[in-house]
Amino acid sequence: MGKVTFNMTMSLDGFVAGPNDNPENGLGDGGEGLFKWYFSGDTEVKLSEGTPVLKISKKSAKLLKEGIKGYGAGVWGRKTFDIAHAWGGNPPGSPAFIVTHHVPQEWVKEGSPFIFVTDGVESAIRQAKQAAGEKDVVICTASILQQALKAGLVDEINVDVAPILIGGGVSLFDHLGTGPIELECTRVVEAPNVTHLCYRIIK
Amino acid sequence: MGKVITEFTISLDGFIAGPNDEVDRIFGWYSSGDTDFPVQSSPMVFKLSRASADLLRESWGALGAIVTGRRDFDVSEAWGGVPPLGVPIFIVTHNIPQEWAKKESPFTFVTDGIESALAQARASAGDKDIGISGTQITQQFLKAGLIDEIRLHLVPVLLGAGIRLFDNLQDENIALEKILVVDAPDVTHLRYHVKK
Numbered sequence: 337m338g339k340v341t342f343n344m345t346m347s348l349d350g351f352v353a354g355p356n357d358n359p360e361n362g363l364g365d366g367g368e369g370l371f372k373w374y375f376s377g378d379t380e381v382k383l384s385e386g387t388p389v390l391k392i393s394k395k396s397a398k399l400l401k402e403g404i405k406g407y408g409a410g411v412w413g414r415k416t417f418d419i420a421h422a423w424g425g426n427p428p429g430s431p432a433f434i435v436t437h438h439v440p441q442e443w444v445k446e447g448s449p450f451i452f453v454t455d456g457v458e459s460a461i462r463q464a465k466q467a468a469g470e471k472d473v474v475i476c477t478a479s480i481l482q483q484a485l486k487a488g489l490v491d492e493i494n495v496d497v498a499p500i501l502i503g504g505g506v507s508l509f510d511h512l513g514t515g516p517i518e519l520e521c522t523r524v525v526e527a528p529n530v531t532h533l534c535y536r537i538i539k
Numbered sequence: 540m541g542k543v544i545t546e547f548t549i550s551l552d553g554f555i556a557g558p559n560d561e562v563d564r565i566f567g568w569y570s571s572g573d574t575d576f577p578v579q580s581s582p583m584v585f586k587l588s589r590a591s592a593d594l595l596r597e598s599w600g601a602l603g604a605i606v607t608g609r610r611d612f613d614v615s616e617a618w619g620g621v622p623p624l625g626v627p628i629f630i631v632t633h634n635i636p637q638e639w640a641k642k643e644s645p646f647t648f649v650t651d652g653i654e655s656a657l658a659q660a661r662a663s664a665g666d667k668d669i670g671i672s673g674t675q676i677t678q679q680f681l682k683a684g685l686i687d688e689i690r691l692h693l694v695p696v697l698l699g700a701g702i703r704l705f706d707n708l709q710d711e712n713i714a715l716e717k718i719l720v721v722d723a724p725d726v727t728h729l730r731y732h733v734k735k
Binding site: 348349350354355365369485493495499500501502503504505509512513514515517518519520521524526531535 | 551
């Protein structure tokens with residue numbers, strides 16, 4: 337069975353977006369620096385028709401391509417889905433499970449890449465695992481990670497640390513409300529404008 | 540002129556101590572290696588990996604003075620009366636603890652703010668580096684644009700609660716340049732230059 341992993345870019349002070357993030361201001365105030373590494377290299381990578389062409393370093397590209405190979409299903413939160421404007425119907429990975437209280441009816445149709453889950457994170461991960469089979473389930477939203485960590489459902493955390501302090505916004509490891517969770521650092525890759533860290537959760 | 544450096548051991552979720560100032564969960568890397576590292580002016584001997592020992596030796600050897608806050612002073616119980624690492628230490632406080640206000644006190648208390656503390660530390664450190672410690676003092680230094688380098692010893696644990704290093708920055712946007720990453724056993728050493 338595949339792993340349940342997480343992957344997002346985080347500022348050195350722990351934010352995945354600045355304050356006031358919304359569909360018109362995706363990375364929040366002062367958050368643009370988070371994605372500098374996505375657009376400052378010389379290797380082009382395109383995740384889907386709904387995402388811009390990334391220009392990243394060779395080192396980062398190698399990691400990203402490994403991630404794509406392992407991708408079995410993804411889980412996002414509704415806010416991320418809205419901020420990304422549903423990636424125009426082409427999410428960075430498919431199938432895409434979206435945890436939400438209210439299903440956006442315009443995306444409930446034949447051939448939609450989205451599966452909306454209204455009964456919580458644990459259910460979303462269970463369904464995603466089923467869809468992924470031997471491949472990995474990738475969580476790409478901070479609040480989903482927090483809930484999944486609390487429920488003990490995460491195997492691996494990938495954090496791409498951007499060299500910036502944002503000072504406020506969406507904190508990646510907020511609201512854990514748990515005792516310490518021990519990790520094992522399994523990989524450190526230093527690449528231009530980013531440090532890729534991978535941790536296994538010790539259970 | 541020496542650099543102004545802040546250096547902390549920090550959990551992946553950004554805490555430099557637990558809710559009750561406990562550091563046992565994050566300081567494991569100080570005792571899990573096989574290289575003896577005697578701590579300056581202290582009977583303590585760390586057991587570090589060779590990579591971590593090389594870094595700390597360089598970092599602490601270049602230190603000429605430390606500026607920290609009153610909370611750090613109180614929590615450490617005045618470091619047993621001996622300034623850490625044997626360098627002059629400047630403690631920013633509103634109220635000078637009278638029992639340490641004597642003439643031959645090993646501590647210098649500064650009641651007129653961080654700039655004054657830095658100027659006094661510089662005068663004392665000469666060409667050597669100045670270490671900034673204490674989270675609240677570090678935050679004040681960061682906001683004032685007075686830090687040259689951030690050195691983190693990132694340890695593989697999520698503490699879930701405690702004392703955050705990068706708190707109270709009030710949406711301050713600070714660009715950094717990564718200058719060193721060392722993947723050592725039980726810790727990842729990260730160094731960033733603060734762009735000005």
